[in-house]
Amino acid sequence: MDARAVRNQGITLGRMVEEAMDASGDARLDRQVQAEKWYLSQVRRAIEERKFFSNGQRVAGLIGNVQYVFTITADDVFRDIRLVRSSGDARLDNAARSAIQAASGVVERPALLGHRTFRLVVTVKYQYQM
DSSP states (O other): OOHHHHHHHHHHHHHHHHHHHHHHHHHHHHHHHHHHHHHHHHHHHHHHHHTTOSTTOOOTTOOEEEEEEEEEOTTSOEEEEEEEEOOSOHHHHHHHHHHHHHHTTTSOOOGGGTTOOEEEEEEEEEOOOO
């Protein structure tokens, strides 16, 4: 084999290694994306499960949507909870805030996500059951 053939073979092998590394990086990124989607869906679910248990206030039968934004810190605690859009009814607004506070720290993040923070906007919907 001449020097040029060896060099071309080396380039080909190098590209194959790079492509394999890219593919494994893509696979890891895909796992991270899936882990993030799962984690954030579980956070939303935890809030949803707590939306009717609010400081003893009666919110059953009320209708409206409340939107909050908050930060999930590295230790899975919710901080800086701020009302973005009111339902127009303080009872629903307060119930949604209480649900978010009650869900704080409940869902443990997958280790794959590391210690980064998340900024999440959540709409809590109150409606009649069909």
